[in-house]
Amino acid sequence: MALPVMFRRSLLAIALGVGVSGTAAAQERELLNSSYDIARELFAAINPEFQAWWQEEHGEEIEISQSHGGSSAQARALLQGLRADVVTFNQVTDVQVLADAGLVAEDWQDAFDNNASPYYSTTAFLVRKDNPKGIESWDDLVEEDVELVFPNPKTSGNGRYTYLAAWGFADNEFDGDEEQIKDFMRTFLANVEVFDTGGRGATTSFIERGIGDVLISFESEVNNIRSEYGSDDYEVIVPPVSILAEFPVAVVEEYAERNGNSDLAQSYLEYLYTEEIQRLLAGFNYRVHNEAVVEEFADQYPETELLEVDDVFGSWDEAMETHFEGGALLDQLQRR
């Protein structure tokens, strides 16, 4: 009976190992930031800055952990008990869900400047070298021979922004004539070559697998992709009209309090508004509010009219209800 002995030994080793790591973690306070998928590199850059700053200010060493996933999936995980101290999402509705459940304060949008959105972006296009299909704006995307790649609006906040931006454009173009807008959207959706479940999957399809003529994603993301994969092979097109994509943040009061991290969580999010971090955000091609930084990076951001979800669709709740829920407009437009 050598087997059980072996197991017993390894169990013991594991129990010890877990115990040791448990006590080690107890010595330092640990902040957990739940964030959207594509922000991994961003927060990997921000966190050491904050750790150093906090150490200097308070003489305390802290640890910061990151959990990333689709913004909606992350919100769901928090509802089910993922004890994050702060959320940094890419969609207002996902924070609102937490507020409705009482995890986040009702007035979370007033807790920090700019609707609690320390940075923002918009939806833009990435096209192949020399822009062979001559893509300039949304109406070029419904041409017959244009193939599109963007993530599924059902599973991705990024995809939802793309859908809403296209709708907003058509709404302007056709003066709100619903039938014409729907026709436009039908063609737009039919031109999609592959629907990945998330933004990064769409990038892989476009870059690594060479599918499609246009990749639609956040402006920050398409710029990052271009610098990652060679600025000679791709071009970024920012359409003259697009949508304002906010990246809301909030302290998850219920969990932060339990974890004894309330002060840490508040400072962490405030820190995102400092000039230093705003510059860092601009370096990741996000648009920021700090005026000095905005001036510094002015060349980086083409002028574009940014539609707001609240103006075009009433509110995020209404947009979700009329467009994205089961059987709503998105489903109807894709029906055949």
Place this chain on the structure above:
Amino acid sequence: MRRIGDAPLIRRLLIGAALVLSALFLLLPLVAIFAQAFSQGMLVFWENVSNTFTLHAIGLTLMIALLTIPVCLVFGVALAWLVTRFSFPGRRILQTLIDIPFAVSPVVAGLIYLLLYGRNGWIGSWLDSYDIQLMFSWPGILMVTIFVTCPFVARELIPLMQAQGSREEEAAVTLGASGWTMFRRVTLPNIRWALLYGVILTNARAVGEFGAVSVVSGAIRGKTNTLPLHLEQLYQDYNAVGAFACAALLALIALLTLAAKAGLEWRAAHQEAFA
């Protein structure tokens, strides 16, 4: 005497077809994993593997597998003993119930655990009031891994024990052996290869589970990230080489699994020959 399919032409044709198809269908993907992982040289591969987060993911993944195996082993042996040695009403149902994990899509497996043990679930909310958190920490990962892997040992043992019948065991008991002695002296030697094979399959699945774990893990780097989850994250971060480095590690575990299994079969065959 000639047997069906012994004609040299047919023989060569069939062997050739089997080899070509297997090479294209099974071997080539394996080669592709390692080719991708080493596409930027040994050094980059090593950098990716020795990264703190990757090392932690490897540790967590192995720990989960080590904890899963004994649980599945005890359950598998008990169930196989029950359904092959006794007949009682509901036997067939019981045998089908253990196939539930095969019938449930892994994502759903994660979901049902989350619904029960999450903060809003009826057990989860009760545990929450004692400040006990199972989901989004390693116990949650362990629980869904056990769910997904529990049929393997039982499924390996049942056909074998059914085929062997219970005459030897009955004889041992009739001769006055205690239950434990009978199990150790008679049953265990008969089933040990199948048992080990079941353990190997359990281990392979426990190490590789993705769908169910992704729902309950929270994917906190350096905390609750298993190797397959880490692989997906790297893939998403445009680090294809890093992703395939993890894939290569997992493939390596798979290959070791296959080697262990082949070794076991070889030993089993030899023992049979001597017996």
Place this chain on the structure above:
Amino acid sequence: MSQLAFRRSGSTHVLPGFGLSMGISVLFISLVLLLPLTGLFGQLAGLSFAEYWAIITEGRVVASYMVTIGAAAVAALVNAVFGLLLAWVLVRYEFPGRRLLDALMDLPFALPTAVAGITLATMYASSGWMGRLLEPLGFQVAYTWVGIALAMAFTSIPFVVRTVQPVLEDLPAEVDEAAMTLGATDGVGFRRVILPHIWPALVTGTGLAFVRSLGEFGAIIFIAGNMPYETEITALMIFVKLQEYDYVGASAIASVVLFVSLTLLLVINIWQGRFIRRLHGGKG
């Protein structure tokens, strides 16, 4: 054929451990398998039948059943042929590399599905090793239902091989010698003599492969393309509902898959039970 030598020992109850093994099994099955499932059905309890029916028969969901079942059926049939060929070659012929080939058969079980998924997607994309060869010929595999079937076939091939192999091994040499002495050609001999012996195993293996394909997610999702009505599998529909916080919808669709899979498995189990008894009756 001799009489059933395989006695059902249970009725005698000489053997110890009934209570213990029953206790462990029932406790484990209840706690680990059934209790969590109550969560699934708890979600469904709030639905009227009409609402439930509306969710599971929604157009796009029905289209996903078609894609999943169609691709799984193709994968299972391909595997039936390919798996039979492999089992036959492994059992009947001795050739260099046979043991290696035999070991390779379990690779899809041992390889994590996510690894299989990204690897197949990378290989069959137009820039990949296989895609580069196939696409100029007009075969597009990645992002079509062919890709889905391919991923399903990859993950489920061991079921067929490993079910047919032992039966072929147990087949006594006299069986086909008899056929050959009667002057039958190889083809006729195989069809008339071998096939009747192995077809229960072949059906079982193919059935298991089919069930496995119905639930597969990790390996398929990377290569599927996920276009509504065309290349969306049912597991993805469940995933989509989850992303929308629609637990009820996800549970409803999951319950359909669960019901179909369990029914098929029950049928296979009953079938297999009979077939094993007959097989060993024959040997004993």
